[in-house]
Amino acid sequence: MPIPDLNIPWTASPLFESLLDVSGLGEADRAMVRAFAREGYLEFDPRVPDFERVRSEIIAECSKRADYPQRVSDAWPEIAGVRALATAPGVMSLLRTLYRREPIPMQTLNFGRGTEQRAHSDAMHFDSVPSGFMCGVWIALEDVDDDNGPLEYYPGSHRLPLMDHLALGITGSEQRGYEHYGAYEELVQAVVCELKLERRVLKVPRGRAIVWAANLLHGGSPIKDPARSRHSQVTHYYFEGCLYYQPQRSDPFLGRIQWLDKRDVRTGRLIPHVYNGRAARLRRDLRQRVEWWARRAGLDRMLKGSALVAALRRVLR
16 A cells, blocks of 8 residues: 655654655665664764855855844845855755755845844744755854853644744734734743653764754753854754745634735745645735745845845834
8 A cells, every 4th residue: 555645744654663664765764864863963074065165255244234243134145155055965965865855045144143033933933834844954063062052942742732922822914013922932831741742952073064954943052151152053944836025914714814025045035835736826915915026036136234224124014
């Protein structure tokens, strides 16, 4: 009897072990995929070509920006090293094995310091239909230890139900910003305490990486030495053949969905929305239609962060 390959990440399938048996993977790869299915993350060597030159370029170029060291978003069009990390062949190959779909790098974040961000799930911010075809990859650009704010994560938490604003009785689509996000963070902390989830801390030399599943709870540990930097890059990936949206600001059963029109870091083109193998025609409100046309024309990059865009968004809410 054939084993159905369900339209979900195969590591989340109830038939995963049977699928793994017929996958054709070698023993080492099978053990790696099984560990990712169980823990929701993997530490690995991303094998970035000419890594020392790339890391030096990223740190030097990001350091020229006003929003660094806190966070530089989507620097990949201007900084070649950021794009090189996001598209590193070793990373892309690993993601193909873990998800059995083509990965699409769709956002980069560069940090000069630890974030000290409270535990959260990326699936709250980026999800897909079918759910789960998203992941994050964090690469250390310098040594990380207890003192400079290492990444922390909770193994196995990716198997928990997605906790969004609806779980708190909040209508997410009515938000103007992040006014209810604190309540979500408190919910996550309560779950961590109630279930006594194990907290692990990533202390690694520069050049090492971690990949985590969309719903894995993770955050940034406290910075013990304020004088220390912690240069790193996060790249978020979607996988081909899905719809892409933001649960935090969506209420699908009210017909209010915040679609995410992200660009493929490899090509700069907008990632197509696909439903069951067919290009999808999405229903968008006026604000989303204006933003989509601006993105399609490339104006999103030209006007990124401008007062005009901010004013337009306020008017169209």
